[in-house]
Amino acid sequence: MNINVLLLALCQALLTTGNVLLVSVTALIGRDLAPSASLTTLPVAMQFVGLMAATIPASLIMKRIGRKNGFYLGNSIGIGGALACVWALSNSQFTAFCLGTFLLGIGIGFGTLYRFAAVEVCAPEQKNRAISLVMAGGVLAAIAGPTLAVSSQQWVEDIPFQGAFIGLLVLYVFALVLLSLIRIPKANAAEQAGEARPIGQIMAQPDFITAVVAGMVGYAVMNLLMTATPLAMDRCGYSFGSVASVIEWHVLGMFVPSFFTGSLVNRFGIKPMIYSGAALLVSCILINLTGTSEWHFFSALLLLGVGWNFMFIPATQLLTGTYKPAEKAKSQAANEFLVFSVVTMSALTSGWLEDSLGWFTMNWMMMPVVLWAVAVVFFMDRRKRALALA
Numbered sequence: 001m002n003i004n005v006l007l008l009a010l011c012q013a014l015l016t017t018g019n020v021l022l023v024s025v026t027a028l029i030g031r032d033l034a035p036s037a038s039l040t041t042l043p044v045a046m047q048f049v050g051l052m053a054a055t056i057p058a059s060l061i062m063k064r065i066g067r068k069n070g071f072y073l074g075n076s077i078g079i080g081g082a083l084a085c086v087w088a089l090s091n092s093q094f095t096a097f098c099l100g101t102f103l104l105g106i107g108i109g110f111g112t113l114y115r116f117a118a119v120e121v122c123a124p125e126q127k128n129r130a131i132s133l134v135m136a137g138g139v140l141a142a143i144a145g146p147t148l149a150v151s152s153q154q155w156v157e158d159i160p161f162q163g164a165f166i167g168l169l170v171l172y173v174f175a176l177v178l179l180s181l182i183r184i185p186k187a188n189a190a191e192q193a194g195e196a197r198p199i200g201q202i203m204a205q206p207d208f209i210t211a212v213v214a215g216m217v218g219y220a221v222m223n224l225l226m227t228a229t230p231l232a233m234d235r236c237g238y239s240f241g242s243v244a245s246v247i248e249w250h251v252l253g254m255f256v257p258s259f260f261t262g263s264l265v266n267r268f269g270i271k272p273m274i275y276s277g278a279a280l281l282v283s284c285i286l287i288n289l290t291g292t293s294e295w296h297f298f299s300a301l302l303l304l305g306v307g308w309n310f311m312f313i314p315a316t317q318l319l320t321g322t323y324k325p326a327e328k329a330k331s332q333a334a335n336e337f338l339v340f341s342v343v344t345m346s347a348l349t350s351g352w353l354e355d356s357l358g359w360f361t362m363n364w365m366m367m368p369v370v371l372w373a374v375a376v377v378f379f380m381d382r383r384k385r386a387l388a389l390a
Contacts, residue, residue: 078103
């Protein structure tokens with residue numbers, strides 16, 4: 001694998017370290033600063049609103065100014081968000097903190113395209129492995145994120161969580177340095193002026209629908225349960241160290257499989273991998289429904305992470321085969337917008353659901369969502385086969 005893919009994997013690792021850090025502390029900060037319990041996860045939701053708002057512009061901006069300059073822009077906005085959060089915590093300003101997480105979300109929205117950039121800097125036969133390797137950068141994040149979340153509490157004596165955002169600021173600056181070393185080829189003539197179908201025609205393809213639904217449900221269910229877990233554990237009386245440990249193993253579950261997910265897809269196929277991911281999400285839900293011991297939270301979130309990996313990475317690989325070069329920007333933008341719109345809703349409602357309906361009811365609600373995704377993938381596969389025979 002070439003050096004550019006490895007550098008993109010490191011950039012992804014830094015981005016994901018920041019994301020894990022945010023997962024570990026943002027809901028708890030919201031609980032302390034929010035004017036009401038129903039707004040506890042609003043800062044988390046604003047992060048995903050920013051991410052959703054960036055999805056379409058990020059792809060189109062990168063088509064105009066290039067991937068690398070687009071990543072520079074996204075990281076710079078992330079730096080602004082981290083600075084806003086540092087100021088907000090110093091002044092106990094809930095609104096300003098939400099603004100900061102919104103800007104962080106925009107930066108993350110640009111960063112979600114690292115996996116597509118990996119495809120552009122490697123040979124076609126290495127595409128699946130490149131996507132998996134970039135996503136595997138999250139393994140470093142699984143260790144560094146929770147460690148940074150716990151250790152940073154001591155950095156600023158009077159404001160426990162402010163150090164986390166100082167650490168986040170350092171991560172984004174380091175990512176800018178790594179980006180300066182990456183060589184990403186400029187868009188060719190086929191990408192800039194080639195023949196392109198209407199976006200509606202692209203989105204009507206069975207494989208496009210499968211990719212969107214698998215990515216959307218896998219990410220949204222994972223995000224909702226992951227975001228609510230620190231609140232549920234805190235309600236059960238567990239320490240912040242226990243919460244960070246559970247999140248650490250969850251993120252390991254998300255990204256360690258990336259070292260071999262590409263090989264599994266090549267061996268078993270995209271659809272079987274998506275089905276196995278859905279089965280792991282169902283297993284996570286069933287474990288959550290049986291108890292609230294630390295073992296329950298640990299094992300459920302570990303399975304949740306692996307299930308996300310087995311749905312999201314194959315969905316990304318499937319998506320890259322649904323568009324022509326000239327359709328790349330708008331197709332990726334449509335996918336990212338649809339996926340992260342639903343993820344944003346999951347973040348916005350997770351705190352309210354955990355507070356008003358309870359942990360167990362939340363989990364019951366996720367079961368039909370996962371089963372619906374399985375049904376869509378199954379029927380889209382049948383439809384694709386029927387169209388091929390027609």
